[in-house]
Amino acid sequence: MKLPVPFIQLPLQFDAGVLAQEIAVFGEQHWHEHPQKYPGNLWLPLIAVDGSPDNDSFAGAMRPTPYLLQCPYLMQVLSRIGAVWGRTRLMKLTGQAEVSPHFDVNYYWRARARVHIPIVTKPTVRFICGEGEVNMGPGECWIFDTWRTHHVINGSDDERIHLVADTVGSDEFGELVRDGRMPGNHMPEGWHAEPVVPTAERHPALRYESVNLPVVMTPWELREHISFLMREVRPHAQLEPAQQVTSRFLAAWQALWSEYGTDPAGLPAYRKALGTYEQWLKNSAPSLQLVNGSSLLVALRLMVLSVAIGDSSGNRDGGELRQATTVAMSKPGDGRSVRDPIFDRPVFIISPPRSGSTLLFETLMKAPNLFTIGRESHALIEGARGLSADDRGYESNRLDATAATPELIEELRHRFLAELRDRDGSAPERRPLRMLEKTPKNALRIPFLARIFPEAQFIYLHRDPRQTLSSMIEAWQSGRFRTYPNLPGWEGLPWSLLLVPGWRDLKGLPLQEIVAAQWNTTMRILLDDLNALPAERCHIARYDALLENPAAEVGRLCAALGLDWDRSLDGVLPLARYTVTAPATDKWRRHSDLIRQVLPGLQDTLDRAERFVAR
CATH class of the missing domain: 2.60.120.330 (B-lactam Antibiotic, Isopenicillin N Synthase; Chain)
Incomplete structure (x- = not known):
């Protein structure tokens, strides 16, 4: 209310x-x-x-x-x-x-x-x-x-x-x-x-309550809800055409009500009127937004169109309208080339935690016609049946392609599509769409994501490992990144950041060794997985380049990914939402003694990362 x-x-x-x-x-x-x-x-x-x-x-x-x-x-x-x-x-x-x-x-x-x-x-x-x-x-x-x-x-x-x-x-x-x-x-x-x-x-x-949804919405209730929404629309050149279309629809609904009332014989005509009205608005006013950030079309669907008639084709819970998004996957050797009809080359930022991925995500999400869920997708993915750490016996956050069953593919695509919004807060109106996603745990899920989104593109964000390790240590110490505060069998500081395979072997180790093992395991897995993909689906971003010259680095990435860009990036980028302390190239030195203890054991992975970036 x-x-x-x-x-x-x-x-x-x-x-x-x-x-x-x-x-x-x-x-x-x-x-x-x-x-x-x-x-x-x-x-x-x-x-x-x-x-x-x-x-x-x-x-x-x-x-x-x-x-x-x-x-x-x-x-x-x-x-x-x-x-x-x-x-x-x-x-x-x-x-x-x-x-x-x-x-x-x-x-x-x-x-x-x-x-x-x-x-x-x-x-x-x-x-x-x-x-x-x-x-x-x-x-x-x-x-x-x-x-x-x-x-x-x-x-x-x-x-x-x-x-x-x-x-x-x-x-x-x-x-x-x-x-x-x-x-x-x-x-x-x-x-x-x-x-x-x-x-x-x-x-x-x-x-x-005994009565809470209409059998057929009366013209008077319909007019009240739609008038309320129209008053909430932000000023826009498309508002007047939308109001004209709305007047025609309300007059048509009044005539149908006079003819049929709640008689089931009128349901086909009511349905046709609703569909025609929605299509009119899509054609004449697709960009209208409400003052609270909702798309007018989305609000109309949830408040009016989905509940205006009470037949079985409507959404009687008054909830969010959903659309089937099943993708016909091509199989190896079947000779078919199938384009994803919903998700056009979705982009996933991949890196170990605390590598600056939030800064890159919050910058790229300002591209026009690019959609995100506006946050990390921990709950969205792990809320699906069988994907939470608890469901998987707290083995790790690793998900390979075998975890992507047809049922999970359908569910997760539904979940993402329902929450996507562009930089102005509008839901997508057209398909296929471009999506941007960033969640640190996804560094352990590349084959899983590639199975769900067959056109997925991956950006590997490379940062000086010393800076990343230092930031990971700070994250553990801050208490702000506790992912599993009651992890069964774990002792010491509550478990923070992503849960890597083999975490049980880290119990009792000093924090710098726990963090080094987190980084090392994550890097080995993501490098293996990225190397298994076609080269054209992998892109490289450098954190130092993003800080030094944001316009050049973002412009290069957008060109490689086929994204438009229309905003100035002069000056210093704002701090990302999960920043603990402001970035600085030598910030890692506050933990230099701890980091120097673990670097020799990471040398093989460090060399692999440098070769991957250099390619």
Whole structure:
């Protein structure tokens, strides 16, 4: 729901200690992974369709799950707020996890407020929404503007648990909102949060959604949603043609409604009207964006087009529209040359960790008509079934071609395509598209990626190994790059950066030797894998050249990769997001004694890397 401010605190204060005691009975086996497999994001269903804990849908009669019925004070909390409740959950963030930045344009959240009540939390948990940021205290009651970009960072090693409840509201709920306070504004005189103490009541009466998606969207609801989106469009020359097309569509829908209403006989005509409208907009206004960064077309699909009719061809969960992306792979010796219809020569930056790949990625992602997911793909890849370190017995992050089963190929291509955005935040409208990806673990996954993306191009980013080793040591010491803080069988500093084959043999070694083995194993694997590819699919970038003359190095790479470039790169490049300390050619000398101890044992790999770069 769009609000006039990022956050509103409602005037209620609940007993977080009692709530924590109630939910403590639910062990880890009761918690579900996030549907998009984001690391450290878990949920436990309290109100769901038909009261089923395994039904994550938005569509259907919402009822209490057995979990909620075991928690009388939780029910009292929801009863006191007095709203009509939709999907409601406990949401957990494990230590150091985060909810990545996003905004909600789905139909379900267009008219629903999202209530947050912290149950287990720390002052280090940051909730950021648009230009606002708060720490929601234990037992407080908040709503926020889901239309703005928002994300949550758990800066503690302890887990954070919130009660998160979606509601269309009620008169009583509206009164609470009107009496709420807005952080950053003047505190209303006499404002206080009413304490809500537990009572002996076991199952207080609650109000639940029974109707939440239309059979056929009425012309009045359709007009309201589309008018809202049109008001949110950034100024653009294409806006007027889009408004004209929209007026024609709304008039056509009104006529169909008058003729058919919700009669199933009208569904073919409704479907045709939706398809024609979408095609009109694709032709007349493909570049329109909303103020929150969403493409107008994407928002229309999620908020209107996917839910406007309730037949089986629609997406009844109001979720993201998906498109089949199966690729016909050519087989050795079959004489066929098959172009990938979706991913045209996707580009993967490959290097050991801490080699400057984020700087190169954040520079190249500004190329026009190039799409990225905007971050590293750890969660996207490892969230697929069977690919997490846990699923693979913590052997390593290595994935070879045999791991790329047809099912995984389909799933991962779906996952990437769904999240791709260009430099302006717009989703791709045409196929095939150019994609850029960078994740350090991918240095151990080159054959796997080449199987999934048959036209993949790889950039090997070469950096002075002394600088890389020094930066890896800093990463371990900083605690900011802990990938497996509870790695089974590991002792010492929590495991950081990528998990290499043979890591168990490193237990008990000094940090410089652990880091040297990480680098050495990664380099040997990536060099073997790159050498096995056709030479035209491998490209070289040099970190020192990127720093010294960004325009020349980026121009050379774009020419080799067939990418356009239209921006000036004069001067010094900005620091990358994961920088620990500012780059400097001699920065490694702060760890020079440690690095000189391990360099002799790396000489063979150092020589191989130099020969590969020189080729």
